[in-house]
Amino acid sequence: MWTYEKRLQYPVKISKPDxxxxxxxxxxxxxxxxxxxxxxxxxxxxYSMPFKQVAGVLTDIGTExxxxxxxxxxxxxxxxxDLSLEEIQREGLDTYFVDHTVGIWPQSAAGNPFTxxxxxxxxxxxxxxxxxxxxxxxxxxxxxNLLRLIDNPEVREPLKFLRARExxxxxxxxxxxxxxxxxLNTKNFYAINPEFDLTRPKGGNK
Amino acid sequence: MDKMSREALMKQLQVQSFAIxxxxxxxxxxxxxxxxxxxxKKFKKxxxxxxxxxxxxxxxxxxxxxxxxxxxTWVETPWPWERWV
Numbered sequence: 001m002w003t004y005e006k007r008l009q010y011p012v013k014i015s016k017p018d019x020x021x022x023x024x025x026x027x028x029x030x031x032x033x034x035x036x037x038x039x040x041x042x043x044x045x046x047y048s049m050p051f052k053q054v055a056g057v058l059t060d061i062g063t064e065x066x067x068x069x070x071x072x073x074x075x076x077x078x079x080x081x082d083l084s085l086e087e088i089q090r091e092g093l094d095t096y097f098v099d100h101t102v103g104i105w106p107q108s109a110a111g112n113p114f115t116x117x118x119x120x121x122x123x124x125x126x127x128x129x130x131x132x133x134x135x136x137x138x139x140x141x142x143x144x145n146l147l148r149l150i151d152n153p154e155v156r157e158p159l160k161f162l163r164a165r166e167x168x169x170x171x172x173x174x175x176x177x178x179x180x181x182x183x184l185n186t187k188n189f190y191a192i193n194p195e196f197d198l199t200r201p202k203g204g205n206k
Numbered sequence: 207m208d209k210m211s212r213e214a215l216m217k218q219l220q221v222q223s224f225a226i227x228x229x230x231x232x233x234x235x236x237x238x239x240x241x242x243x244x245x246x247k248k249f250k251k252x253x254x255x256x257x258x259x260x261x262x263x264x265x266x267x268x269x270x271x272x273x274x275x276x277x278x279t280w281v282e283t284p285w286p287w288e289r290w291v
Contacts, residue, residue, distance in 0.1 A: 006267050007216060008286045009224065015289070056234040064227060074287040168231065175235035 002063070009067040010161040014078040014154045019091035021150050022079035023109060028072045028146070028162070030106025030114035033138040035072055035162075039065035041119035041135060045128045048195040051183060054125070054176045058132075061169050068162055073104045075158060124193045129177040133170055140166035212264045213290070219260055219267075222253040 028034045042062030049055045080093070080102040088097050095111065106114035120131050143163035150156055185191045197204040210218070229246050236242060257267065265283040266272040272280050284290045 003268055003270060005223075006283065006286055007220060007223075009220070009227065011217065011220065012287075013289050053234055053237065057231065060231055060234055064231075070286070077287050078289060168228065172231045172235055179235065 002066075008071055008074060009064070010071060010158055012071055012074045012078060012158045014075065014152070016152065016154070017081065017083045017087065018079050018152065018155070019083055019087055019093040021152065021155055022076050023091075023093060023096070024146060024149060025072060025079065025155070025159075026076050026104075026107060027109035028139070028142060029069060029076065029104070031108035031112075031142070032118045033135065033142045034106070034108075034114075034118075035065050035069035035139075036106050036114055037118040038062075038135060038139065039069060040116070041121065042132065044119070044121040045132070048123050049125060049128075050194050050198055051125070051179055053179055054129070057172055057176045061172065064165070064169075068165065071158055071162065075155060076104055077102075079155070123195050125180045125195055126177070126189065129173055129180060132173045133177070136166045136170035136173060140170070215256065215260050215264065219253065219256045222249055222256055225249040226253060 030036050039062050042058045042065065046055045046058035046062070049058060083093070083102065088094055096105075096107075099105075108114075119135075120128070122128050122131070140163055143159055143166065146159055147156060147163070150159070180194070181189055184194065192198065192203060226246065226249050229242055229249070233239065233242050233246060261267055261271050261273070265279050269280045272278065
């Protein structure tokens with residue numbers, strides 16, 4: 001169960017529309033390293049995670065990603081809301097406009113639609129947490145690239161906040177991975193998959 | 207807190223809520239860290255006070271905290287993606 005709070009995690013108040021910025025920021029909504037993929041990755045992985053603390057990390061970071069998705073969508077909305085048709089055509093947003101007007105739709109900067117293949121839920125604790133750590137770094141690099149391309153401080157401030165959260169999440173997933181390893185055979189971390197073999201009498205073998 | 211504008215009170219709520227968002231993740235992996243537990247306790251109390259103050263003065267933040275009088279105020283107050291804050 002989730003409850004909704006009518007507020008953003010960090011304020012977004014952009015006074016000047018900018019189609020070019022909107023076209024690239026939207027990738028952190030529905031692109032390969034975006035917040036939609038992040039939230040679904042962590043919230044899907046948690047069910048088979050046998051370590052309570054790690055399931056907590058996945059739940060709480062996954063929930064925070066939903067708030068980040070709302071922030072990114074808000075940035076794109078405020079950047080596009082008051083665009084003129086001339087600006088939309090001149091700055092190349094017409095290819096988005098024709099399908100979505102200025103509604104918010106999950107796609108990458110290059111226009112690829114969101115797909116579940118951007119994320120993995122492998123049912124193996126080490127595999128999933130290493131994916132999660134990589135995902136946080138990929139998102140951090142994407143925010144770094146957006147910050148190289150965007151000058152407006154009203155857009156940069158929330159992007160800087162989101163970038164900093166990727167680093168904190170990377171740290172927490174690293175700690176979660178350590179918790180998993182501490183619970184495994186230190187001579188061979190791969191002797192069993194704790195998400196499959198622990199609850200089966202003969203392990204997961206035939 | 208008496209003279210705080212809607213915007214200032216929302217900002218305070220965001221700051222105090224963020225302190226909790228952040229320490230919550232830390233506590234997930236350090237569940238017995240005394241300093242972190244005290245930090246959580248302190249900000250939980252502050253946030254609860256601000257949340258209540260904001261809701262009383264400017265309307266509901268959650269649909270579970272609507273003071274029902276003559277109309278359903280949940281949908282009357284601005285959405286967060288509007289530029290008001």
